Amino acid sequence: MDAVFRALADPTRRSLLDDLFKEDGQTLSALEARLPMTRIGVMKHLRILETAGLVTTKRRGREKLHFLNAIPIRLVHDRWVSKYAE
Amino acid sequence: MDAVFRALADPTRRSLLDDLFKEDGQTLSALEARLPMTRIGVMKHLRILETAGLVTTKRRGREKLHFLNAIPIRLVHDRWVSKYAE
DNA sequence: TTGACACGTAACCATATGGTTACGTATTAT
């Protein structure tokens, strides 16, 4: 759960989750295009999201598709946020 | 809201919020006693929580009392977490 | 009134973080 909190701490990463929420299964290049940073920067953020379990991936040829996984956010909500947000 | 996310990213700070959830209005010394770090370390974490609006304080003589303010967490929940946690 | 207590500030330090450029590899299209 700590990895999830740390992953959510960065605005770029939250923006990536928003992008995937709007349109799931995007490639790295597509996600990169929306952000003011290099592909490598985006790659690093995506990896952090991936290790936190917030993003899953699937290779399709030379492309890598990224999918939002909201389950960790739900867990954070259920086991932590809800306690304070009542 | 970014300040709230960043404040929540650190386990020590989440632990401090838990401490205040259990018992509100604790002094710096009381909070320090529960943590494996110096008073100054705790002070810094509390300041970050304070600037994020998650903790409010009140001086009582030479003591400083700390109070949990869950409103920012509720805002994060309402405007962000709930979107993913459905 | 003087000593102990509770908190504050300043300076410093090691490591983590958020980015970059340069180069490499695998896949697709012409």
Place this chain on the structure above:
DNA sequence: ATAATACGTAACCATATGGTTACGTGTCAA
């Protein structure tokens, strides 16, 4: 076959972060 495309790795860099020690200030109690 070859060139463009899409992603990966390595090395590097500046700054942020999470901690420390040393010292200072205000308040309470004996």
